[in-house]
Amino acid sequence: MVTSPELDQSTVLRESGAAARHLARICFKTGPPTRTGVELEWTVHDAADPARPVNGERLRAALGRHSPVTLDPASPAERLRHGSTVTVEPGGQLEVSTAPRPSIAALIQATEADIAQLTNLLAGAGLTLGQTGIDPHRPPRPVVETPRYRAMRQVFDRRGPAGRTMMYSTAGLQLCLDAGEPERFAARWALVHAVGPPLVAAFATADRHAGQRTGWASARMAAWLAIDPARTRPVWTPQQADQDPVPAWTAYVLAAPLLCLRGDGADWTPPPGVTFADWIDGALPRPPTTDDLEYHVSTLFPPVRPRGYLELRYLDAQPGRGWTLPLAVLAALLTGPDTVDAARAVAAPVAHRWHAAARHGLRDPALAATAAALFDLALAALPRLDLPAPLHDEIHRGVRRRRAVAERGQR
Numbered sequence: 001m002v003t004s005p006e007l008d009q010s011t012v013l014r015e016s017g018a019a020a021r022h023l024a025r026i027c028f029k030t031g032p033p034t035r036t037g038v039e040l041e042w043t044v045h046d047a048a049d050p051a052r053p054v055n056g057e058r059l060r061a062a063l064g065r066h067s068p069v070t071l072d073p074a075s076p077a078e079r080l081r082h083g084s085t086v087t088v089e090p091g092g093q094l095e096v097s098t099a100p101r102p103s104i105a106a107l108i109q110a111t112e113a114d115i116a117q118l119t120n121l122l123a124g125a126g127l128t129l130g131q132t133g134i135d136p137h138r139p140p141r142p143v144v145e146t147p148r149y150r151a152m153r154q155v156f157d158r159r160g161p162a163g164r165t166m167m168y169s170t171a172g173l174q175l176c177l178d179a180g181e182p183e184r185f186a187a188r189w190a191l192v193h194a195v196g197p198p199l200v201a202a203f204a205t206a207d208r209h210a211g212q213r214t215g216w217a218s219a220r221m222a223a224w225l226a227i228d229p230a231r232t233r234p235v236w237t238p239q240q241a242d243q244d245p246v247p248a249w250t251a252y253v254l255a256a257p258l259l260c261l262r263g264d265g266a267d268w269t270p271p272p273g274v275t276f277a278d279w280i281d282g283a284l285p286r287p288p289t290t291d292d293l294e295y296h297v298s299t300l301f302p303p304v305r306p307r308g309y310l311e312l313r314y315l316d317a318q319p320g321r322g323w324t325l326p327l328a329v330l331a332a333l334l335t336g337p338d339t340v341d342a343a344r345a346v347a348a349p350v351a352h353r354w355h356a357a358a359r360h361g362l363r364d365p366a367l368a369a370t371a372a373a374l375f376d377l378a379l380a381a382l383p384r385l386d387l388p389a390p391l392h393d394e395i396h397r398g399v400r401r402r403r404a405v406a407e408r409g410q411r
Contacts, residue, residue: 011290013280020250022290027297027306028246030185033178033334035100036107037309038327040115041093041171041317043130044122051137051211054092054127056144062125063088066118070144080117082110090152091168092143094118094129100176100309104331104385108324133171133206133220133316140168140210151260151268152299155228158272162226169209170220171317175327177310177334184337186242189310191340193236194351195333195374196303196314201357201364202371202406203326205316217361220316224301225355230256231300238351249306254280259299262292303354314354321394325402328395332381333374339381346373361409368409375403 013019044059046052060072067075068087079085083099096114101107122128130136140161142149149167156163180188204217216222224232235252236245254277258270261284271284276296279288288296297307303314315326333343350357350370362368379399382392 012287013290013293014287016254016277016280019254019276019280019293020247022293023250023253023297024246026294026308027249028179028185029308030179030182033180033188034102035178035309036104036327036331037098037100037176038107038111038323039095039097039174039176039311040111040323041089041095041173043091043093043132043135043169043171043317045128045130045137047123047126047128050128050130053138053141054143056088056092058125058127059088059092059094059143062122062127064121066121070146080114082114084111084114086118088144089167090142090144090149091135091140091170093171104328105387105391108327108391112321130171130317131205131319132208133204133218134165134209134214134223135169135171136208136211138169138210140164142168147262147266147268148260150266151270154269155257155259159228160226162223163228165209166220166223166227170206170223172220172313173203173315173317173323173326175312175315175330176307177312177330179306179308179310180334184340186245187337187340187344188334189245189304189306190236190240190242191333191344191347192304192310192312192330193234194238194344194347195330196234196312197350197353197357198347198367198370198374199326199329200314200316200354201361201367202375202402203315203318203322204358204361205318207361216359217363218316218358221314221354221358225358227301228257231259232302234354235302235304238348245306252302253293253297253300256296256300258296260295262295322398324395325398328382328385328387329375329378329399331385332378335381335384339377343374343377346370346377362406363409365410368406372403372406372410375399375406379403 060067065078066086071088084096087095098111179185206218206220209219258274260268261270274283305311333339
């Protein structure tokens with residue numbers, strides 16, 4: 001997230017209007033959609049015994065100079081060869097965040113090279129990447145402890161165990177897409193929300209956790225939905241149509257309770273129920289700054305989060321090169337106003353069914369039918385991505401296979 005040039009990070013916020021203006025500047029940057037990025041998470045396992053716990057020391061030894069500072073404060077935290085950064089999540093999950101690329105082909109090529117480098121680093125330590133959206137072998141267990149993670153755990157524990165499951169056991173695929181031209185931004189914003197439930201269903205990989213069937217197609221998404229609706233529910237709903245997303249996001253941010261209250265000590269746990277709007281109104285000893293606002297935004301986890309670009313957070317981790325399929329599908333659906341409008345129309349009847357998608361996946365006939373129709377639209381638009389022939393053919397085959405699975409789900 002980029003800090004506004006008009007307000008530095010120490011600017012004190014004394015009224016909600018100033019906060020709203022800052023959010024509009026940093027979270028909604030419109031323009032021609034040219035760049036795409038991805039963030040890939042994986043659980044990490046012992047190659048010989050995937051149920052064996054993997055501690056931070058073993059991860060640090062495997063990653064070496066690529067270790068993040070949360071794992072090794074003295075690490076140079078070097079990027080992988082093609083520019084991706086490596087981070088380690090609270091449960092020891094690894095995340096690779098790519099540099100944005102000007103084409104889907106360039107993004108896939110660079111990302112696959114960095115994944116190969118990461119895989120080799122882990123293999124040297126007898127470790128391997130997981131293949132699903134939730135740890136199928138081990139129960140939730142902390143690996144990395146920071147003041148932020150401790151505060152998150154304390155707050156999430158007030159509502160039950162779902163927060164620990166999310167923090168320590170889940171792995172997702174995040175797609176980062178340009179917001180688009182101002183006149184089409186609201187439609188793109190609506191589209192990436194509306195197709196969420198059918199794509200959650202189509203790409204669910206998280207039905208088994210800690211050695212047991214969960215009863216969910218995506219237990220990862222189930223954990224997110226159960227944490228705290230004030231910070232995980234969708235910002236957009238079908239009733240909003242093409243309404244301006246800026247006021248909706250502003251209201252969401254200001255109404256969300258604080259998750260972390262940064263300080264000099266190890267305890268960042270905030271008082272229960274204090275929202276950012278309350279903080280502006282004087283609920284805490286000192287007033288918030290723009291830096292506090294930006295940090296607060298980093299603790300909100302809706303399915304789609306605006307960060308100057310659109311960060312789609314609703315997909316499970318995919319096995320192998322499977323991550324390229326939802327990337328290509330969404331990129332194809334966003335190639336023009338015609339595909340955006342057609343996909344929104346197809347998805348509209350199920351655009352609110354996040355819970356059903358997580359629970360039933362493609363066993364839900366309506367979600368399966370919608371996913372199949374979206375795959376048809378994506379396949380028709382796939383040539384617009386200008387992929388090299390071998391990559392185009394690979395993705396075309398993969399999407400057709402997913403479409404066939406979705407079609408079977410309608411029966």
